[in-house]
Amino acid sequence: MPAPTILRAGALASRRAFSTTRAVRSGGAPHYDPPSGWLFGVRPGEEYKREGWEIPFFYGFCGSFVVATIAYAFKPDTSIQTWALEEARRRLEAEGILEDPHPEK
Numbered sequence: 128m129p130a131p132t133i134l135r136a137g138a139l140a141s142r143r144a145f146s147t148t149r150a151v152r153s154g155g156a157p158h159y160d161p162p163s164g165w166l167f168g169v170r171p172g173e174e175y176k177r178e179g180w181e182i183p184f185f186y187g188f189c190g191s192f193v194v195a196t197i198a199y200a201f202k203p204d205t206s207i208q209t210w211a212l213e214e215a216r217r218r219l220e221a222e223g224i225l226e227d228p229h230p231e232k
Contacts, residue, residue, distance in 0.1 A: 160168065169175050219225035 165171075167175070216225065220227050
């Protein structure tokens, strides 16, 4: 029966028309840890053993968060409102309408 084989091949070809990779099917054992019923898989009374990536990840994540917070706190104010207020104050001081808040001695 060549018709079903041709139809099946045509259906696969139409589904993968825009793909440049080959369809790969895998089988075998499940690729996940089955649920054990315990939080993080640690039974009560057992000591949790850290994995090698946990400490660098913690310090890298927290450190970058602290650096980003400090950088955000000290970033320059580039809003149009601040610029307009400073420009208006300069122009009013130049015309003599407003006194200079910091007179030079």
